[in-house]
Amino acid sequence: MSDPDPDSDPTIADPTETPDRVIVLDVVGLQPEHVDAERTPTLESLFPSDAVTDLQPPFPALTVPSQTTLATGRGPASHGDVSSGEFDRERQVAEFWERDRDGRERLWETASDRAGLTTGVLNFQHLIGTSADVAVTPSPIEDEDNNILEMNCWTNPDGFYDDLRADLNHFPLHNYWGPGANEEGSRWILAAARKAIDRFDPDLLWIYVPHLDYVGQSDGPESDAFAAELETVDDLLADFLDDLAETDRWDETVLALVSEYGFHDVDxxxxxxxxxxxxxxxxxxxxxxxxxxxxxxxxxxxxxxxxxxxxxxxxxxxxxxxxxxxxxxxxxxxxxxxxxxxxxxxxxxxxxxxxxxxxxxxxxxxxxxxxxxxxxxxxxxxxxxxxxxxxxxxxxxxxxxxxxxxGGSHGRVDESAFGCFGLGGPAAPAFDGDGPVDATDVAPTIADLLGIADDLSMAFDGSSLRRGGGEE
Incomplete structure (x- = not known):
């Protein structure tokens, strides 16, 4: 799981031509064995078994370390995100889910700032301050005791959340996490993604779909509840993909299916x-x-x-x-x-x-x-x-x-709890799904599809991703 060689890309054959658009579906908790005609027919129709393989997460297989690795091609020893929290040794404070970009350069920032592509990302961690052309991340207005005074999202461009709220109502934060967590958070995110495509038509759009994460933790991956929610998330994706197929650039679109990790049953x-x-x-x-x-x-x-x-x-x-x-x-x-x-x-x-x-x-x-x-x-x-x-x-x-x-947890890196990676859609190149893909290979793969591999290599060589971290 070392940092990638920017001159090699083991996951795809050389595309005959650069596709117009890449849409990343980040369906956390999904594993290759979940993609089948019975439970997830929409996914199976776009990502048949030979186009989906295991994705080996970084250690530790946690949300922020995995997300930063997937989006940069660098592991935690390089980028410094070793947990979804951060311990400040100087202040002696442990803080979770801080929402600022904080110096991170991810694939969408590279594609936008260095290559001039139009990029978008929805509900990824650490988005506030991103240079992606369109970005949405929950950022409720809170008092000094962390009580929510008003629901809000930070967006690029400024004011985009007002437009989303007018069409979709407020982001359902209490369905995104907590005792009321359910599919409504993912439903809103996918609806916002459709709005982003209609308005900005990004060349790269990364969409975080969190729905399986809730039941993976509450009930575990082998539960009947998890099996039922596989069908739910497939239905949500079906509605989104039906709309995507009606867009002008559908024939030049590659879909990348990504899952950050799988779950272990725990007791x-x-x-x-x-x-x-x-x-x-x-x-x-x-x-x-x-x-x-x-x-x-x-x-x-x-x-x-x-x-x-x-x-x-x-x-x-x-x-x-x-x-x-x-x-x-x-x-x-x-x-x-x-x-x-x-x-x-x-x-x-x-x-x-x-x-x-x-x-x-x-x-x-x-x-x-x-x-x-x-x-x-x-x-x-x-x-x-x-x-x-x-x-x-x-x-x-x-x-x-x-x-x-x-009932379920993650963080260990075991073959039984690998995530998944797949390429599909009308412009997908040949893909060898035999053997696991390392998480550090995902960003180089997508960069290669977009024709910006050299830009990603420059970002790898020249920028410091995290304060207190080493050179990348």
Whole structure:
């Protein structure tokens, strides 16, 4: 999973001519075995079995690391997105889902800024400030306590959300994440994509379709609920693709099917911060919140991965406290991080990897009465770890504190939980779907289709993607 050689592209044959347009369908949670005539006939008609193959995610197989890798062709050791959260060592703060571009140059920025193509991207992470010609990302107006005052989206161009709202109503944020998550978020995104095509006719449009992510976490990939939602997402895509087929450039369009990762069935929550607290390494304040600055060690958890940050002199004690926990498959030191290609300053001093049927929850308390106030709220910014329990209604608040309800997780890189990659549509070139495609090959493949491989190579050689990171 090393950074790509810009002069090679193992995933496609040389196209006989550059297609006019590439539409990327980023259907998170989809795997090749899900594409069949019974459950997903629309996808199967465009991406037959020989045109879909496994996609090997980067380690860790988490939303932001996977998305940044797919859109840049660089792995986490290079781009520095090692989790969907980021731990600021100087401020001693763990923050999730910050929404700014923050120096990232992704495929759409390269295509727009360096090659002059018209580009678009919907609902990807870290879009605020992007130079894509059309972009949409949720950005609700919140008060100082993270309470939503008004729904809003950040868009390029400015004012595009007003137009979308007039036609589609507000983006359904409470159906996009939380106990009410359902297909309405994906339905709105695909409707917005149709509006973007009608108005801007982009040469490259990347569309994030999140619907399967919810049921993949709540019920797990082998559940009846997941099978049912495969049919739902196929129906949503059918409506979008029917409209796309009526556009003037349909005959010159390539469709790229991408999934960031697959899911593991899980039934064992693991609590590394409890172990650190019991060892006297993690401190809390008077309200029950973690006092990261006053702690000797803290674990920033994200599904099946946890980054452990420890003060000088406390690393061995933290490793010893965590060693007794069941459900941990590996504890990565510097050598282990280098082997998994996550050796970046943003990574934890130790990185924990859960066993396939386990996942990490951020809780440091045992008694619910000692939980911080935000624990039962849907508060993705205040919580210092990813919380899939936000998918379930609670007994004593909006969000459940019963971690045993979670049925699926991701983050490990196992063949059973690879994502998928495929090429289809009327202008798709020959595609060898025999063997997995590495996530770092996706951006070079799409760049090659668009005839901008040299521009992507220049971006690879010359820009710094993440603050605090190395040269790309």
């Amino acid at each position: 064992r929550p693991v609590f590394p911060n409890r172990a650190l607290r019991q060892a006297g390494l993690l401190e809390t304040d008077a309200e029950g919140d973690v006092d990261i600055a006053g702690s000797d060690a803290f674990a920033m958890v994200d599904h099946q991965i946890a980054h452990v940050y420890a003060d000088d002199g406390s690393l061995d004690a933290a490793r010893e406290a965590l060693a007794a926990l069941e459900g941990i498959d590996a504890v990565l030191n510097d050598a282990g991080k280098a082997e998994r290609e996550i050796d970046h300053p943003n990574a934890g001093d130790l990185v924990l990897v859960a066993e396939p049927d386990a996942w990490f929850q951020y809780y440091w308390w045992d008694d619910r009465e000692n939980a911080p106030p935000y624990a039962t709220d849907m508060d993705i910014h205040e919580k210092p770890g990813f919380d899939p329990c936000e998918l379930f209604f609670g007994d004593d608040g909006l969000v459940s504190l019963d971690a045993s309800k979670v």
